[in-house]
Amino acid sequence: MTSVLTSEQVEVAADGAALYELSLEGRWGDGVPILAATDERILAMLAATPYAADHVVGALPPQYGVATVELAAVNAVMAGCEPAAFPFVLAAMEAILVPEWNAFGLTTTTSSVFPMLIVNGPSRDELQIDYRAGCMGGAGGRGSMTIGRALALCLRNIGGQRAGETSRCVFGQPARLGMCFGEWEERSPWPSLARRRGFRAEQDVVTAHGGKGTFPMADINNDDPRDLLHLIAKSLAFPLSNMFLGGTGENGEVVLAINPIWADRFAAAFPAVESLQEYLWEHAWQPIDVWPAGNQEILRSKSRVDDDGRVSLVRRPDQIVPIVCGGLGSLHAIALPSFGESQMQSAVVNRSAG
Amino acid sequence: MTSASTIAIRLPTTRPPETDGAPAFTLNAPVTGKVVGLRTDLAWRSWKLIASRWAEKLHAAGATTLEIETGAQVGKEGHDDRETVNEWSEKVDFGIVGLGTCGSCTSFSVYDAVTLEQHKKPSLVVVCSEFETHARNMARFIGHSNLKVLVLPYPLEARPEEELLRIAEEYYPQALELLGVQA
Numbered sequence: 042m043t044s045v046l047t048s049e050q051v052e053v054a055a056d057g058a059a060l061y062e063l064s065l066e067g068r069w070g071d072g073v074p075i076l077a078a079t080d081e082r083i084l085a086m087l088a089a090t091p092y093a094a095d096h097v098v099g100a101l102p103p104q105y106g107v108a109t110v111e112l113a114a115v116n117a118v119m120a121g122c123e124p125a126a127f128p129f130v131l132a133a134m135e136a137i138l139v140p141e142w143n144a145f146g147l148t149t150t151t152s153s154v155f156p157m158l159i160v161n162g163p164s165r166d167e168l169q170i171d172y173r174a175g176c177m178g179g180a181g182g183r184g185s186m187t188i189g190r191a192l193a194l195c196l197r198n199i200g201g202q203r204a205g206e207t208s209r210c211v212f213g214q215p216a217r218l219g220m221c222f223g224e225w226e227e228r229s230p231w232p233s234l235a236r237r238r239g240f241r242a243e244q245d246v247v248t249a250h251g252g253k254g255t256f257p258m259a260d261i262n263n264d265d266p267r268d269l270l271h272l273i274a275k276s277l278a279f280p281l282s283n284m285f286l287g288g289t290g291e292n293g294e295v296v297l298a299i300n301p302i303w304a305d306r307f308a309a310a311f312p313a314v315e316s317l318q319e320y321l322w323e324h325a326w327q328p329i330d331v332w333p334a335g336n337q338e339i340l341r342s343k344s345r346v347d348d349d350g351r352v353s354l355v356r357r358p359d360q361i362v363p364i365v366c367g368g369l370g371s372l373h374a375i376a377l378p379s380f381g382e383s384q385m386q387s388a389v390v391n392r393s394a395g
Numbered sequence: 396m397t398s399a400s401t402i403a404i405r406l407p408t409t410r411p412p413e414t415d416g417a418p419a420f421t422l423n424a425p426v427t428g429k430v431v432g433l434r435t436d437l438a439w440r441s442w443k444l445i446a447s448r449w450a451e452k453l454h455a456a457g458a459t460t461l462e463i464e465t466g467a468q469v470g471k472e473g474h475d476d477r478e479t480v481n482e483w484s485e486k487v488d489f490g491i492v493g494l495g496t497c498g499s500c501t502s503f504s505v506y507d508a509v510t511l512e513q514h515k516k517p518s519l520v521v522v523c524s525e526f527e528t529h530a531r532n533m534a535r536f537i538g539h540s541n542l543k544v545l546v547l548p549y550p551l552e553a554r555p556e557e558e559l560l561r562i563a564e565e566y567y568p569q570a571l572e573l574l575g576v577q578a
Contacts, residue, residue: 049406060404069407078405103502104411104536115407143469145506146499149529198407201536209498209529287437292470335440343437343466382468382499 045087045094046080048111053077064119069198071190071218075119086114089124090131091393098131099138102148103208104201108134112199113191120191120219125392126168126184129247130191132388133158133221136249137192141384147251148202152283153214154380156196157252158189158221159296159364161235162245162390165223172223174368177255177298177375178215188247189219214254222366228301229365230308237314238387245390250296250362251383253283256376266310267320273297273374274324277361278354280331283381287339290356293379297321297363302371314363322358326351416540417509420517421575422489427457432483432490432516434507437466441551441559442494442521448563449491449570461487468503480507484514489574495522495530496551505533505542512539517574523549543573 053063060077064070076082087094087110094111101108110131117130137144137156147154160170169182176185196202204210210217226233235246258276263269277295284290299307311317329337329350337346345352355361362385367373422429431453435443443464450460463483467473484490492508495501504520511518520542522530527546534542547566551559 046405048409050403051406052401052403055400055402067406067408077402078407079402080405083405102536103533106409106411108409111405112407112409115405119407141469143473143499146468146502149502149533150499151497152499194407199409201411207529207532209501209526288467289472291472292467339437382473384469 044080046083046111047095048115071194071197073218076121078115078118082118083111083114085124086117086122086127087111089127089393091391092131098134101138101196101200102144106199106201108195108199113195116194116198117191120187120194121183122187122191123168123183126188128390128392129160129168129184129188129245130195132247132390133188133192133249134195135388136247136386139386142249142251142386143383147380147383148196148200149207149209150380151209151211152253152380153210153212154251154253154383155214155216155220156189156192157216157250157377158192159234159248159250160221160223160245161226161233161240161248163243164245170221170223172225172366174370176222176366177220185221186219189216189221191219193217193219216252216254224364225301225366228304230304230312231314231317231363231365234362234364235387240387240389246387247390248385248387250294250377250385251380252296252377253380254378256378258374258376259372261372266306269303270307270320271324274321277321277376278325278327280327282354282378284354284379285340285352286381287343288381289343290345290353293355293381293383294360294362294385295355295379296377297361298367298375298377299363299365300367300371300373301365301369303374304365315358317363318358318361321361322353322355325354325361411536414538416535417512417538419512419541419543420515422517423575423577425577426453426571429458429488430486431458431460432487432511433460433462434480434483434490434492435462435464436494436500436504437464438500439494439496439551441554444556444559445563446491446493448560449567452567465503465507468499480510484511484516487516489517491519491521491570493521495520495526496549497526498529501526501529502533505530506537508542509534509537509539512542519543519545519570519574521545521547521570523547523551525549545570545573
């Protein structure tokens with residue numbers, strides 16, 4: 042029987058440890074054990090999408106390897122994705138291929154930026170996309186652990202992204218192995234991220250954020266939501282943020298992950314998410330004299346300093362993006378700082394009709 | 396067909412499309428009377444200083460310079476920057492683009508230098524040694540493996556001004572030679 046699959050096939054020892062060794066030797070693994078990309082598993086992936094095996098999702102930087110659905114499926118199998126999660130991988134790839142996400146720059150930068158995937162929609166539980174305690178690492182949901190990893194493997198194996206070679210990333214970050222988590226929509230007092238970006242509640246949506254890492258904040262001393270949000274805003278505006286590096290602050294978003302307990306507190310003061318964003322934006326600045334003269338000159342040359350000597354983190358309130366997720370232990374928030382020269386993109390998940 | 400002790404798997408990799416490098420161009424003429432494009436980047440003060448010294452030397456040799464500065468990669472500003480580079484490429488006789496001394500700024504320096512080549516203009520991208528391979532890789536990945544690359548010492552940042560000016564003097568002849576400028 043002739044297979045619809047055309048990617049290169051090799052015969053290997055039917056042994057997990059041997060396959061793992063092979064992936065390391067061939068440099069198509071990510072350092073973590075992989076599953077064997079057998080035809081049966083790949084075809085099961087393909088059956089979960091409406092796309093043909095040879096459908097081209099796009100050319101992935103930095104090498105501009107052509108990402109067919111088949112090749113993406115091979116990488117998704119290796120990552121441990123279940124077939125139902127594969128359309129989320131394709132949606133993530135579509136999102137990062139939007140030029141304004143800037144995969145050309147982000148896959149090659151010295152910065153520790155990587156696609157951070159935020160999932161909204163009805164399939165989060167079914168696919169074990171973590172959005173409660175430990176959602177950004179450690180909860181161990183299969184969807185969370187494999188969707189982001191599959192995208193990372195695609196960037197490595199199709200895009201040719203290799204640390205220290207085509208990628209000049211100085212430090213990397215744990216998310217480089219893949220990062221995918223959901224929003225706890227049911228505990229959010231505000232419309233979900235996907236709803237705010239124009240999608241419907243019944244749609245599964247993947248949003249790709251070019252995030253530089255997980256930036257933790259903690260507090261036990263403030264009862265007033267405005268006081269706490271003031272401190273959060275000041276923390277977001279740390280002086281060596283990429284947003285202050287010399288651009289105008291027009292591009293990029295800072296994601297603020299708020300735990301459900303704090304979300305309720307904040308919503309009491311800011312029932313509309315736009316008013317919350319406005320308040321955060323009003324306080325996310327630093328006085329110009331925080332920076333030495335060299336930085337000051339650059340910030341002034343880009344009109345970043347207002348009449349009161351303040352330098353805002355971003356130009357607009359909508360560039361601070363609150364989402365609700367995490368455990369019920371309260372006390373903490375996490376920011377996902379921006380690379381700056383990247384704009385968050387969302388894509389709807391398309392499944393096969395069958 | 397597999398034996399009981401083996402399985403057949405598909406490999407996850409692909410090779411980038413192999414293409415002949417697009418042609419690069421050389422001036423084969425003196426700079427006198429020519430319009431020379433200099434593209435600097437908001438991020439790199441060291442390169443701005445070197446480029447300004449080269450502009451002085453080009454003026455002294457009878458050329459005029461058309462200087463632009465970029466700073467964004469996406470959004471309206473990124474679009475405007477690429478549009479500026481495109482229009483600038485139309486106006487100049489040849490151009491020098493820098494600086495590649497980080498990952499994404501090298502990628503975009505290569506991209507902007509390639510825009511000059513797409514206008515059939517002699518083009519030179521200036522990078523620091525740490526990013527030379529990256530620049531050549533990126534040029535190859537976008538089909539312009541023949542792009543001329545001038546390699547400066549690394550790092551340039553945090554060097555004293557007089558040292559940067561010495562580097563400007565030292566590498567100026569090499570820049571002209573790569574571009575095919577005749578005495």
